[in-house]
Amino acid sequence: MTTPRADAETLPAAGLRQPLGAPRLRRTVRQRLLSHPLAVASAALLLALALLVLAVPLIGMALGVDSETPNLLTRMQAPSSAHWLGTDELGRDLLMRLLEGGRVSLGIGLIIAVAAAVIGTLIGLTAGYFGGRTDALLMRLTDGIIALPRLPLLIVLAALDVTKLGLPEQWAHSPLLGFWRIAVIITLVGWTTVARLVRGATLSLREREFVRAALALGARPARIMFVHILPNLAGPIIVATTLSVGNIILAESVLSFLGFGIQPPMASWGNMLTNAQEMMWSAPMLAVWPGVLIFATVISCNFLGDGLQDALDPRA
Amino acid sequence: MTRFILQRLAETLLVLLLMSFVIYGLIGLMPGDPIDLMLTADPKLTTADVARLKALQGLDQPLVDRYVHWLSAALQGDFGYSRSQSLPVWQVVVPRLWNTILLMGLSLVIALAIAIPAGVQAAARPGSLTDNLINLSAFAGMSVPLFWLAILMLMLFSVHLRVLPASGTFSVGADGIADRARHLIMPVLSLTLVTVGAHLRYVRSAMTEALRQDFIRTAQAKGVSRGRLLYGHALRNAMIPFVTVLALEFGTLFSGALIVEQIFAYLGMGKTIYDAVAGNDYNLAMVSLLLSTAVVLLSNLAADLAYAWLDPRITYR
Numbered sequence: 238m239t240t241p242r243a244d245a246e247t248l249p250a251a252g253l254r255q256p257l258g259a260p261r262l263r264r265t266v267r268q269r270l271l272s273h274p275l276a277v278a279s280a281a282l283l284l285a286l287a288l289l290v291l292a293v294p295l296i297g298m299a300l301g302v303d304s305e306t307p308n309l310l311t312r313m314q315a316p317s318s319a320h321w322l323g324t325d326e327l328g329r330d331l332l333m334r335l336l337e338g339g340r341v342s343l344g345i346g347l348i349i350a351v352a353a354a355v356i357g358t359l360i361g362l363t364a365g366y367f368g369g370r371t372d373a374l375l376m377r378l379t380d381g382i383i384a385l386p387r388l389p390l391l392i393v394l395a396a397l398d399v400t401k402l403g404l405p406e407q408w409a410h411s412p413l414l415g416f417w418r419i420a421v422i423i424t425l426v427g428w429t430t431v432a433r434l435v436r437g438a439t440l441s442l443r444e445r446e447f448v449r450a451a452l453a454l455g456a457r458p459a460r461i462m463f464v465h466i467l468p469n470l471a472g473p474i475i476v477a478t479t480l481s482v483g484n485i486i487l488a489e490s491v492l493s494f495l496g497f498g499i500q501p502p503m504a505s506w507g508n509m510l511t512n513a514q515e516m517m518w519s520a521p522m523l524a525v526w527p528g529v530l531i532f533a534t535v536i537s538c539n540f541l542g543d544g545l546q547d548a549l550d551p552r553a
Numbered sequence: 554m555t556r557f558i559l560q561r562l563a564e565t566l567l568v569l570l571l572m573s574f575v576i577y578g579l580i581g582l583m584p585g586d587p588i589d590l591m592l593t594a595d596p597k598l599t600t601a602d603v604a605r606l607k608a609l610q611g612l613d614q615p616l617v618d619r620y621v622h623w624l625s626a627a628l629q630g631d632f633g634y635s636r637s638q639s640l641p642v643w644q645v646v647v648p649r650l651w652n653t654i655l656l657m658g659l660s661l662v663i664a665l666a667i668a669i670p671a672g673v674q675a676a677a678r679p680g681s682l683t684d685n686l687i688n689l690s691a692f693a694g695m696s697v698p699l700f701w702l703a704i705l706m707l708m709l710f711s712v713h714l715r716v717l718p719a720s721g722t723f724s725v726g727a728d729g730i731a732d733r734a735r736h737l738i739m740p741v742l743s744l745t746l747v748t749v750g751a752h753l754r755y756v757r758s759a760m761t762e763a764l765r766q767d768f769i770r771t772a773q774a775k776g777v778s779r780g781r782l783l784y785g786h787a788l789r790n791a792m793i794p795f796v797t798v799l800a801l802e803f804g805t806l807f808s809g810a811l812i813v814e815q816i817f818a819y820l821g822m823g824k825t826i827y828d829a830v831a832g833n834d835y836n837l838a839m840v841s842l843l844l845s846t847a848v849v850l851l852s853n854l855a856a857d858l859a860y861a862w863l864d865p866r867i868t869y870r
Contacts, residue, residue: 386807386811386849397583
C-alpha cells in the first residue's frame with residue numbers, strides 16, 4: 238500500500254521519556270503549565286463556568302427565577318434587577334437559560350470527549366500493537382471517516398427515526414433522546430483523532446526495550462497494551478481530549494442551532510440561537526450572549542489544550 | 554506515477570460506492586417513506602392501497618435489493634425525481650453544486666492567501682509580537698462558532714449598515730456578476746474567517762520544522778536573502794506536510810459551507826442537503842449527500858496527488 242502520508246502523530250509520544258505519574262516530571266509539568274498564562278486563565282474560566290452551571294438550582298433559588306416558566310407578559314425585556322440579562326422571546330429569564338444551556342453544552346462536551354477518547358484509544362492500541370492487516374483495516378476506516386464531510390452526515394444521523402431501528406416508542410418521544418442521540422452520533426465520528434495519535438505512538442513504543450522485556454517475560458498482549466504502553470500515552474491523550482472538547486461543543490451547538498440537536502424546551506447554547514436570526518432586528522442581545530459563551534468556552538479549551546501540550550511535550 | 558494515480562482513483566471510487574450503500578441505508582431510516590407522505594396528502598387511501606403502492610414502488614423489498622435497483626438506475630443516469638422541487642434530481646443538484654464549489658473555492662483561495670504569508674512570518678520570528686498576534690487570531694478563528702459569526706455579520710452589514718443583501722444567491726431582476734458578488738461577500742468572508750486559523754497553525758508548524766533543517770543553515774551561510782530563504786527554501790519544503798493536512802480540511806470546509814448556505818439562504822449543496830433531510834425529500838437527500846461526499850473525496854485525492862508532485866523523494870510502485 239502506498240499511502241504517501243507522513244505520520245505526524247508518531248512524534249509527540251516519543252517525547253515522553255518518563256511515565257506521567259513520576260513525581261519529578263509531574264512537578265516540571267505543573268511549572269511549565271503555570272508559565273503559560275493563557276492556559277492558566279482558561280483553566281480558571283472553565284472551572285468557574287463549571288461551578289456556575291452546577292450551581293444552577295441554587296442560583297435560581299437565590300434570584301427567585303427559573304429557566305422554564307414562560308411568561309408572555311415579560312417578553313424580550315431589557316436587563317433589570319429581576320432579570321439580570323433580561324428575558325427571551327417567551328419571557329424566560331435569559332441568565333438562567335444561559336446557565337441551563339451551559340450545563341447541557343459542557344456536559345455533552347465532556348461526555349463525548351471522554352467516550353471518544355476511550356474508543357479511539359482502544360482502536361489505536363489494537364491497530365498499533367497488532368499491526369499488519371488489523372492495522373491496515375482499522376486505519377482505512379479511520380482515514381475514511383476523517384475524510385468524509387462531517388456535518389451533512391451528522392444531520393442525516395440526527396434525523397433518523399429511532400423507532401425504525403427497533404427502539405421503543407416511548408423512547409422516541411422522551412426529551413432526553415435529543416441529548417443522548419447527539420452524544421452517540423458525535424462520538425461515532427469523533428474518535429478518529431485519538432485513534433491515529435495512539436496508533437502512531439504505539440507503533441514506535443512496541444519496539445522499545447521495556448515492551449520487548451515484558452514480552453520475553455511472557456506478558457499477554459492485553460497486559461502489554463494496557464499496563465506497559467498505555468501509561469506512556471497519557472500525555473498526548475490528555476492533550477487531544479482537551480482540544481476535542483472545544484470542537485465537540487462547536488459541533489453540538491451547530492446541530493442544535495440547525496434544529497437537529499438538543500430540542501427545546503431543553504436549552505443549549507446552540508438552540509438558543511435558532512430563533513435569534515429572526516429577532517436580530519428586535520432583540521439583538523439574544524443573539525449575542527449564547528455565542529459569546531460558546532466562543533469563550535471553546536477558545537479556553539483550545540488554549541488549555543495548547544498549554545498542556547507545551548507542558549507535557551516540550552519538544553513540540 | 555500513472556499507476557499510483559489509477560490505484561488511488563480506484564480506491565476513491567470504491568469508498569464512494571461503499572458510502573452510497575451506507576447513505577442509502579441511512580436515508581431508508583429517515584422518518585416515514587414516500588407512501589406515508591402520499592397517505593398524509595390523501596386520507597382516502599386504504600391499507601390495501603398502501604400495500605399495493607408499496608409493492609409497486611418496491612418498498613416491500615429487502616434493503617439490498619432496493620439498493621441494487623437504485624444503483625443500476627443511477628448508473629444509467631436516472632437519479633429520480635425531487636419531491637419538493639418537482640424536477641429531476643439531477644437538474645436541481647447541478648447548478649447548486651457549482652454554487653457550492655464557487656463558495657468553497659473562493660474561500661479556500663482567500664484563506665490560503667492569508668494563511669501562507671502570515672504563517673511564514675510567524676514562524677520566521679517565533680515568540681515575537683507578530684507571532685503572538687497571529688497565533689491569537691488563529692485561535693480566535695478556530696474557536697468562533699461559524700453560525701454565530703454569520704449572524705453577527707448579518708446584524709452588522711445588513712441590519713445596521715444596510716450595505717449588503719441579507720440572503721439569497723442573486724436578486725430577482727438584477728443580473729450580472731456584481732450582484733452575484735455582493736451576495737457572495739458575507740458567505741465567503743465568514744467561511745474564510747473560521748477556516749483560516751487552522752491553515753495558519755499548520756503553515757506555522759510546518760515552517761518551524763522546515764527552518765530547523767540543516768540546508769537552511771547552509772543557505773543562510775551562503776548569504777541567501779531573507780525572502781528567498783523563507784519562501785524559496787523553507788516554504789517549498791513546508792508545503793509538503795501542509796498539503797497532507799490540507800487534504801483533511803476539505804470535509805470541514807464543506808461542513809462550513811453548509812452552515813453559511815443555510816444562514817444566508819445561498820442555494821448550494823449544503824442548503825440542499827439540509828432542506829432535503831428536513832423536508833423528507835429522499836431522492837434529493839440521497840443524491841446531494843452522495844455528490845458532496847464525492848466532491849470531498851476527490852479533493853482529498855487531488856491533495857494526495859499534489860503531495861506526490863511536491864515531494865520528489867517519494868517513489869511509487
